[in-house]
Each structure stands twice: as structure tokens, then as C-alpha cells.
Amino acid sequence: MALDTVSLGRTGTKVSEIAFGTWRFGRENDEGDIEVGPEQAHRLLDAYADAGGTFIDTADMYGGGRAEEYIGDWLADRDRENFVIASKIYWPTREDPNGVGLNRKHLRRNIDEILDRLGTDYVDVLYTHRWDDDTPAREFMRTLDEFVRDGKVNYLGTSTLEPNAWKIAKANEIADKRGYEPFTVSQPRYNVVNREIEGNYLDMCADYDVGVVPWSPLAGGFLTGKYSRNKEPPADSRAASDQQFVDSYLTPENFDALEAVESVAADVGASPGQVALAWLLHHDQVTAPIVGARTVDQLEENLAAAEVSLTPDQFERLADAKRE
Ligand SMILES: NC(=O)c1ccc[n+]([C@@H]2O[C@H](COP(=O)([O-])OP(=O)(O)OC[C@H]3O[C@@H](n4cnc5c(N)ncnc54)[C@H](OP(=O)(O)O)[C@@H]3O)[C@@H](O)[C@H]2O)c1
Structure with missing residues (x-):
């Protein structure tokens, strides 16, 4: 199979229709194992x-910098120009009062460390991993604009601001007034069971030409159908070691929504996870969902979602599976 290529939002850059996320690279679990x-x-x-995947998603804090190092080592044997690499800045990567957020000192130091590790x-894309209400938007928009002018970053993105779409609109108005690079990509959580961005946020993205690159498109694995009501989660799954994940995803409403996914999956002869991904791939406003996977088998199953076709009726059944 070969993934198709799509435009990165309204920019001129092309990416594969499914991005690959590296959050679990180099990450230590509670037992201290990577x-x-x-x-x-x-x-x-x-x-x-x-x-055919070209769109790799990482962040400065994934695995304490190890994720970027692993990618950098891998890229060293490849043609870097064939890949669209996105990273993120916000979370602390050192003990320092200025070592967190979007203040100029933190941004300037971290962009060079990111490039070094990679x-x-x-x-290609630098996201603000979270919003920083302690730093004025004009300060970080100007600093981020310098990165684009210096050729360190091609496009600016912003992540996990739902439902505060107005903040992105305000930052882009500042950028427009002052001639700075605006945010052209956003990375919110979006999947069959997490619909916070529907309405206001997606309307803002359409109005400001901001591409939508959803994280956790499988709801962290919940939508693969590997979890059941009233049963212990599989021992090697995310739910087995993350109580917060259990509390937020393994809920009665989500299991009801999963039944709709499983019913469409039976109709099209695909797995529930593939159908959940296909729903995002058929969504007009979605650029490329970022799949996660711990194993090659998981990844190959997820990438094959690009071959699943949904009828308009099946798309609507999934859209109706859960509404905020
Ligand atoms: N901007 C942000 O704040 C933010 C936040 C979160 C994620 N992200 C990005 O989005 C990426 C994806 O997030 P995510 O990992 O939550 O995405 P996801 O695709 O919803 O979940 C991935 C997890 O589901 C399980 N899984 C995946 N495929 C499977 C399959 N075929 N069968 C069974 N289980 C399967 C695996 O967990 P187990 O096997 O361990 O159960 C895997 O780690 C991250 O890597 C990161 O790049 C960004």
C-alpha cells in the first residue's frame, strides 16, 4: 500500500495523509522501562x-529529548528533504523559571536544541505545545516569526487549545497587523469520542485557513476495540498502566460510541480502529490524523485505514456516534 499525499492545510507543502506520532519514543513508564x-x-x-509516510510528529519533551534524537539518528541515513518533520515547544525541558512556556528566552534556546537533536x-512545522497566558501573544508571535525568517522553521502551528479558538484568532490578527508569520496548522485532540473542536474551533480553522492535524485519532487505542466494558484491560495496553486514561476513555458513553464504530467496521470488513481513522480521513477539514503505535503490526493495521472507503451514510453514523 502507498499513502496518498495531501496539502498541509492551505500551505503549499504536501504531506502523507496519515502522520506518525512519536510520543512513546524514549518514554519511561512507571517501572522505569523505556x-x-x-x-x-x-x-x-x-x-x-x-x-509512503512522510509526516513525522515529535516534541522537544517526548522522552526528555530522546524521541528527537532517535528521529535524528534515523534521518542521518535518509534524505531529510523527503520528510516533513514537526516538533513542539512549551513544556519544561530543564529546571529554570524561564524554562517553560512561550517566553522569548525559552523559545530561542529550545529551537536550537531541537534542531541539534534532530x-x-x-x-517543517513548529507547534506551540500549549498556550502560555503569561507571555503576551505579540512576544511569542514575533519570536516565532524570527524563526521562520531565519529559516529554522517553515510553518507555525499551535496545539491543544480547544475550546479557546479565539486565542488563535487573536494571535493571527496580531500577526496579520504586524506582518508576522501566522499559525497555519493546529493540532487538537479529535476522534470519534472527543468532539470538543466541533463548532467554534473548526469554524475558526476554516476562516483563518488553519489546517487540522488531530492527535489521538484512536482515542489512545480505545477505538481499536481492545477494551471491553467491565473487563480488565489487556496487560500490555495503555489502560493497564494509566488510571487517568481509564477514567477519561473507558466510560459508558464511549463504549456506546464504540458500538457504532464496530457496527460500521462489520459492514465494511475493516477493524474498528481502521474505521475510526477512516472517519477522520473522510473529514473535509482534517489534513492528516497522527497515529501512534508501539509495534509495527499496530502501525501497519493503522496505515491500512487509508484503503477503507465509507459511504456518506456510514460517515454520518460515525458522526452521530457521539456529540459534545
Ligand atoms: N499535541 C499534543 O498535546 C499531543 C498529545 C497526545 C499525542 N500527540 C501526538 O499524537 C500522536 C498520537 O497520539 P496517541 O498515541 O494518543 O494516538 P492514538 O493513535 O490514538 O493511540 C495510539 C495507541 O493506541 C494503541 N494502538 C495503536 N494502534 C493499535 C492497534 N492497531 N491495535 C491495538 N492498539 C493500538 C497503542 O497503545 P497500547 O498498545 O500501549 O495500548 C498506541 O500507542 C502522539 O505520538 C503524538 O505525536 C500530541
Whole structure:
């Protein structure tokens, strides 16, 4: 199979229709074990690239910087120009009062550290990982604009601001007035059971030409159908080691929505996870969902979602499965 190519929002850059997320690379679990080490990370990146994947999502804090290092090592044997690399800044990466948020000192120091770990001169997309109400928007929009002018960053993105769409609109109005680069990509959580962005946020994205690159398109694995009501989660699953995940995802309403996904999956002969991804792939406003996977088998199953076709009626059944 080969993934199709789509435009990154309204920019001129093309990306594969499914992005690959590296949040679990280099991440230590509660027992102190690394969830996805360097060899497994490289196997996953190989499988993604072999399927035509070009859009790699990471962040400065994933695995305390290890995720970017694993990607950098992998890219060293490849043509970097064939990939669209996105990273993020906000969370602390050091003990320092100015080591968190979107203040100029933190942004300037971290962009150089990101490029160093990735072994590249530029990232294609730099997201603000969270919003920083302590730093004026004009301060960080100007600093981010410098990164674009300096060639360190191609496009600016912003993540996880739902439902406060107005903040992105305000920042883009500041950018427009002062001639700064605006946000052209956003990365909210969006999937069959998390609909916070429907309405106001998606309307803002359409009006300001902001592309939508959803994270947790499988609701962290919930939508694969691997969890059941009133049963212990599988031992090697995210729910087995994350009570917050259990409390927010393994709810009666979500299991009701999952039944709708499973019913469409039976109709089209695909897995529930593939149908949940296909729903986002059929969504007019979605650029490319970012799938996560710990194993190559998981990743290959997820990438095959690009081959699942939904009728308008099946799309609507999934849209109706849960509303905020
Ligand atoms: N901007 C942000 O704040 C933010 C937040 C979260 C994520 N992200 C980005 O989005 C990416 C994806 O997020 P996510 O990991 O939550 O996405 P996801 O695709 O919803 O969930 C991925 C998890 O589901 C399970 N899974 C995946 N495919 C499976 C399959 N075929 N069968 C069974 N289980 C499967 C795996 O967990 P287990 O096997 O461990 O159960 C996997 O780690 C991240 O890597 C990161 O790049 C960004």
C-alpha cells in the first residue's frame, strides 16, 4: 500500500495523509522501562516510510529529548528533504523559571536544541505545545516569526487549545497587523469520542485557513476495540498502566460510541480502529490524523485505514456516534 499525499492545510507543502506520532519514543513508564527504544523506533519509522509516510510528529519533551534524537539518528541515513518533520515547544525541558512556556528566552534556546537533536537545519512545522497566558501573544508571535525568517522553521502551528479558538484568532490578527508569520496548522485532540473542536474551533480553522492535524485519532487505542466494558484491560495496553486514561476513555458513553464504530467496521470488513481513522480521513477539514503505535503490526493495521472507503451514510453514523 502507498499513502496518498495531501496539502498541509492551505500551505503549499504536501504531506502523507496519515502522520506518525512519536510520543512513546524514549518514554519511561512507571517501572522505569523505556516504552519504545531506539531499535524499535527505527523499525517503526522504517515501516512508516516504506508505506509512503512522510509526516513525522515529535516534541522537544517526548522522552526528555530522546524521541528527537532517535528521529535524528534515523534521518542521518535518509534524505531529510523527503520528510516533513514537526516538533513542539512549551513544556519544561530543564529546571529554570524561564524554562517553560512561550517566553522569548525559552523559545530561542529550545529551537536550537531541537534542531541539534534532530540533526537538521530546520523543522517543517513548529507547534506551540500549549498556550502560555503569561507571555503576551505579540512576544511569542514575533519570536516565532524570527524563526521562520531565519529559516529554522517553515510553518507555525499551535496545539491543544480547544475550546479557546479565539486565542488563535487573536494571535493571527496580531500577526496579520504586524506582518508576522501566522499559525497555519493546529493540532487538537479529535476522534470519534472527543468532539470538543466541533463548532467554534473548526469554524475558526476554516476562516483563518488553519489546517487540522488531530492527535489521538484512536482515542489512545480505545477505538481499536481492545477494551471491553467491565473487563480488565489487556496487560500490555495503555489502560493497564494509566488510571487517568481509564477514567477519561473507558466510560459508558464511549463504549456506546464504540458500538457504532464496530457496527460500521462489520459492514465494511475493516477493524474498528481502521474505521475510526477512516472517519477522520473522510473529514473535509482534517489534513492528516497522527497515529501512534508501539509495534509495527499496530502501525501497519493503522496505515491500512487509508484503503477503507465509507459511504456518506456510514460517515454520518460515525458522526452521530457521539456529540459534545
Ligand atoms: N499535541 C499534543 O498535546 C499531543 C498529545 C497526545 C499525542 N500527540 C501526538 O499524537 C500522536 C498520537 O497520539 P496517541 O498515541 O494518543 O494516538 P492514538 O493513535 O490514538 O493511540 C495510539 C495507541 O493506541 C494503541 N494502538 C495503536 N494502534 C493499535 C492497534 N492497531 N491495535 C491495538 N492498539 C493500538 C497503542 O497503545 P497500547 O498498545 O500501549 O495500548 C498506541 O500507542 C502522539 O505520538 C503524538 O505525536 C500530541
